[in-house]
Amino acid sequence: MESSDFHHALALLDWQAELGATEAICDAPVDRYALPDKQEAPARAKASVTAAAPPAPPAKTDAVQEARRMAASAQDLAGLQAALAGFEHCALKQGARNLVFSDGIAGAPVMIVGEAPGRDEDREGRPFVGRAGQLLDRMLAAIDMGRAETDAPVYITNVLPWRPPQNRDPSAEEIAMMRPFLDRHIALAQPKVLVVMGNISAQALLGKRGITRLRGHWTEVDGLPVLPMFHPAYLLRMPAAKREAWADLLSLKARLTDG
Ligand code: URA
Numbered sequence: 204m205e206s207s208d209f210h211h212a213l214a215l216l217d218w219q220a221e222l223g224a225t226e227a228i229c230d231a232p233v234d235r236y237a238l239p240d241k242q243e244a245p246a247r248a249k250a251s252v253t254a255a256a257p258p259a260p261p262a263k264t265d266a267v268q269e270a271r272r273m274a275a276s277a278q279d280l281a282g283l284q285a286a287l288a289g290f291e292h293c294a295l296k297q298g299a300r301n302l303v304f305s306d307g308i309a310g311a312p313v314m315i316v317g318e319a320p321g322r323d324e325d326r327e328g329r330p331f332v333g334r335a336g337q338l339l340d341r342m343l344a345a346i347d348m349g350r351a352e353t354d355a356p357v358y359i360t361n362v363l364p365w366r367p368p369q370n371r372d373p374s375a376e377e378i379a380m381m382r383p384f385l386d387r388h389i390a391l392a393q394p395k396v397l398v399v400m401g402n403i404s405a406q407a408l409l410g411k412r413g414i415t416r417l418r419g420h421w422t423e424v425d426g427l428p429v430l431p432m433f434h435p436a437y438l439l440r441m442p443a444a445k446r447e448a449w450a451d452l453l454s455l456k457a458r459l460t461d462g
Contacts, residue, residue, distance in 0.1 A: 299325055419454065
C-alpha cells in the first residue's frame with residue numbers, strides 16, 4: 204500500500220469513528236439502497252411481468268423545489284432553522300453531528316456568510332468556532348464589532364449548514380440545493396450589508412469565484428450591498444493577505460458609519 208493510500212484510508216477510518224461507527228461488520232461495503240427490499244421482493248417480481256418500466260427516480264430539481272417550498276414557508280428565523288432541520292434531501296445531513304444554523308445577533312446590520320462548518324463547528328453546532336472562527340473574532344474586534352457586541356453586532360451563517368466529509372468543498376449541486384434556505388435566511392435576518400467570505404460563498408451568492416479579484420469590491424445582490432472578503436482560513440495559511448483583509452475591514456466599518 205502506498206503511503207498516500209494509507210493516510211487516505213486512515214482519514215476515512217477516523218471519519219467513520221468520529222461519526223460513531225464502533226464495529227466493522229463486513230470486509231466490503233454493502234450498498235443497501237441497491238438491494239431489493241426483502242418483504243416486497245416477490246410482489247415486485249410478479250409485477251415486473253406485466254407492469255411498465257418502473258417510475259424514474261425523482262429529478263434532482265425536486266430537492267431544489269422542496270428547498271424553495273420549505274424555505275418560503277418559514278416566517279421567522281426559528282421557523283427557518285426548523286425547516287432546515289426537517290430537510291432530508293441533502294446527504295451531508297447524514298454525516299453531520301449537528302445542524303449549524305447561525306451565531307451572533309439576529310437583525311445585526313452586518314451578516315457574514317461563510318462556507319460550511321468544519322469539525323469544531325459540527326461538534327458545537329455553531330459557525331466559526333475553530334481556528335478560523337477565532338481569527339474572525341479578532342478581525343471583527345479590530346473594528347469594534349463582534350458576534351456578542353451589543354453596540355456593533357454581527358450575525359453569522361454559512362452557505363451550508365452541515366459539515367462536508369473531511370471538509371471537502373461543497374459541490375455545485377449541494378450549493379444549489381441549499382441556496383433557497385440561504386436566500387430566505389438573508390431575507391429574514393434583514394442585514395444592511397452582507398460580507399461573503401471565501402470562494403464558496405462568492406460562488407453561492409454572486410455566482411462567481413476568484414476571491415482574490417473580487418475581494419474589496421462592493422457589489423449588490425437583490426439591492427443589498429455585498430462585500431467579498433478573504434476567508435479567515437485562507438488568512439491563516441497566507442498571513443501576508445491580512446493586509447488586504449484589513450483594508451476590507453476598514454471599508455466595511457466606513458460603509459456602516461457613513462450609512
Ligand atoms: N469555515 C467556514 O466557512 N464556516 C465555519 O463555520 C467554519 C469554518
